[in-house]
Amino acid sequence: MCYTCAMKRINKRLTLLAGLMAMGAAVAGPLPETAFRKTPYVGAIAVDAATGKVLFEDHADTVARPASVTKLMTLLLVLEDMHAMKYDPTTRVTASVRCSQEKPSVVGLKPGQSMTIDDLLLSIMVKSANDAAVLLAENSTAKNAGREIQPGDLQAFVVRMNNRAKQLGMTNTHYETPNGYPPKPGSKRPFDTSTCRDLVKLARKIVTMPEVFRFTKTKLCTVTDGAGQPLKMVNHNNILVKDKKKILNEKGESEVDGLKTGYIDAGGSSIVLTGIRNGKRAIVVVVGSQTSKLRDEHARKLMVDALDKLNR
Numbered sequence: 001m002c003y004t005c006a007m008k009r010i011n012k013r014l015t016l017l018a019g020l021m022a023m024g025a026a027v028a029g030p031l032p033e034t035a036f037r038k039t040p041y042v043g044a045i046a047v048d049a050a051t052g053k054v055l056f057e058d059h060a061d062t063v064a065r066p067a068s069v070t071k072l073m074t075l076l077l078v079l080e081d082m083h084a085m086k087y088d089p090t091t092r093v094t095a096s097v098r099c100s101q102e103k104p105s106v107v108g109l110k111p112g113q114s115m116t117i118d119d120l121l122l123s124i125m126v127k128s129a130n131d132a133a134v135l136l137a138e139n140s141t142a143k144n145a146g147r148e149i150q151p152g153d154l155q156a157f158v159v160r161m162n163n164r165a166k167q168l169g170m171t172n173t174h175y176e177t178p179n180g181y182p183p184k185p186g187s188k189r190p191f192d193t194s195t196c197r198d199l200v201k202l203a204r205k206i207v208t209m210p211e212v213f214r215f216t217k218t219k220l221c222t223v224t225d226g227a228g229q230p231l232k233m234v235n236h237n238n239i240l241v242k243d244k245k246k247i248l249n250e251k252g253e254s255e256v257d258g259l260k261t262g263y264i265d266a267g268g269s270s271i272v273l274t275g276i277r278n279g280k281r282a283i284v285v286v287v288g289s290q291t292s293k294l295r296d297e298h299a300r301k302l303m304v305d306a307l308d309k310l311n312r
Contacts, residue, residue, distance in 0.1 A: 017097075040297075042064045044056045045060040047200050047283050051182055055306045056306070064288045065182075066180060066262050067180040068179065068263070070262070072202055075121065076205060086115070086143045088270070092116055092178035094113070097112055106132075107132055108131070109132070109225075117136070120135060129263070135177060141160075158175055158176060169201050170198035176192050203259055217258055220233070237271070239271075240258075255277050259274050261295075269288075270288060271295055271299050275306075
């Protein structure tokens with residue numbers, strides 16, 4: 001069979017499969033609303049990043065399950081490690097068995113493979129890779145102890161996450177993982193939880209670090225994976241990536257430059273969004289939306305309104 005004919009047959013099968021999947025989704029319908037997943041959201045807030053002044057809030061203290069937004073605390077602790085000269089962006093970290101057991105989204109690390117800190121940070125912020133977050137957590141604990149990774153390092157990092165949250169005044173936040181991955185069905189492990197107001201406190205700290213934005217505003221990038229192969233990644237932040245959702249300045253440049261999205265069935269869609277206009281930065285948090293479309297619609301509107309208010 002010729003190559004062109006083979007590709008036509010494959011495309012036809014893929015089209016049929018996509019149609020069947022769409023029909024199945026239509027029959028199943030949306031997941032039911034819960035205390036952690038609502039229309040339009042569980043909570044929302046918009047603030048002036050410089051002063052913390054609240055520009056809008058709606059149920060900002062309601063506890064939510066922000067999923068991969070959790071990776072922002074992992075990002076903060078790793079950057080603080082590097083500020084303390086514990087390691088640097090070029091440091092290579094060897095994958096453990098534990099990190100290789102993570103479920104998607106992943107970069108596919110296998111035990112014994114290695115990636116640089118820089119590529120691991122891009123992986124958690126652009127691709128939202130769960131295995132990369134675990135490896136960064138384990139490495140952080142090990143390097144702070146001056147040794148190689150060993151069992152228990154992941155749990156020790158989570159303790160640091162909760163301690164740092166307390167230092168930042170995140171009184172309604174509790175971490176169980178470095179990546180926000182939900183517990184297995186029937187598990188007694190709690191979810192990672194937080195509130196809009198607490199996530200603003202975390203975001204305000206993060207945006208004081210200029211190097212953050214190289215990771216959070218990257219739309220598309222290629223890293224070197226654990227096998228030494230190029231791995232292309234696209235940012236999950238639709239307001240940053242998709243033309244119809246972008247917030248542009250007069251020069252046609254994106255005013256949004258971060259920070260992180262998250263989704264789990266048991267917690268809906270969440271986002272911590274930040275943008276800047278004329279040197280004035282706003283932070284918007286929306287948690288627990290029934291759909292990513294609702295999340296993006298409300299987060300985008302809140303960001304536009306916040307930047308308008310800050311520039312009056």
